[in-house]
Amino acid sequence: MPSPAVDDYLKAIYHHTEWQTAPITPSQLAANLGLAPSTVTEMVRKLAAQDLVSHRPYGPVTLTGTGRLRAASVIRRHRLIETWLVREFGYAWHEVHDEAEVLEHTISDRLLAGISARLGDPRFDPHGDAIPDAAGEVHREPFVLLADAPVGHLGxxxxxxxxxxxxxxxxxxxxxxxxxxxxxxxxxxxxxxxxEPVALPDGAVSAVWITA
Known part of the structure; x- marks a missing residue:
């Protein structure tokens, strides 16, 4: 059954490995969600019982095929809504996340399909995050975190x-x-x-990804 709480857990796990490969640990998941470790441990048990995640005691948490498909569906909603708000309503890219967090749980599948069609079925949201297609698949170019790119790298x-x-x-x-x-x-x-070269704001090198 649809559950915003379950969806938030699945999204957090999905996000963690989008731009790097190490799986998320329960402590990292708790920190990302701003919850107590005991709360996260209990929910992870419930998600495992529903075959949405795989987890062994003291090990990382990974999505099952079913969990990944559900996470991709919610993320598709979120990112299409963000794109819609920027293109159709003039929102700035720093303003859309919280709005999309609310709307992703309320709009119908029919409206979402209409939004996607109106936008031309975009592949990326305003921040460059890939929008999963209806089958949950994403398509990205090879990438590197700006912090890891050597001097002289063009991307x-x-x-x-x-x-x-x-x-x-x-x-x-x-x-x-x-x-x-x-x-x-x-x-x-x-x-x-x-x-001409410009100095980057603090934290930028760990928040920007460029082509490899």
Missing amino acids: RILRVSDRDPALLRALEEAGLDVGHSVTVTGRGAVAIDAA
């Missing part, structure tokens, strides 16, 4: 984390947006679209 910005709205605003002011080309010129500095 196109694929994704900017939406976790910190203040950082999103700072990145926008610096001209760092999805689709722009950047050349790494030093630790915490890049040239955007072959222009």
Whole structure:
């Protein structure tokens, strides 16, 4: 049965391995959700009983095939709504996350299909996160975290984390947006679209992914 609480757990587990490969631990899951470890442990047991996650004591938590499909469905809703709010209502990219958190649990499948069709069935949301298709599949280019890119690396910005709205605003002011080309010129500095190098806001190198 639909449950916002279950969906939030599945989304958090899904998000954790979107842009890196290490599976999430229960303690990381608790930190991400802002919940007590004991609360998370109990919910993970329930999710495992529903065949939504796999977990052994003291081990990481991973999605089963069923869990991944459900997580991808909710994330599809969330990211289509974010894209809709930016394109149709003029929201800034740092304003859409909280709105989408509410709407993803309330709109019908029919309305979601209409939104997707109106937007031209987009593959990426305003932050560059891949929008799963109706079958739960996503398609991304090879990527590297900006913090791991060597000096001289030239790449196109694929994704900017939406976790910190203040950082999103700072990145926008610096001209760092999805689709722009950047050349790494030093630790915490890049040239955007072959222009003069600019210093990045604090935290940017751990929040921006570029083509590998």
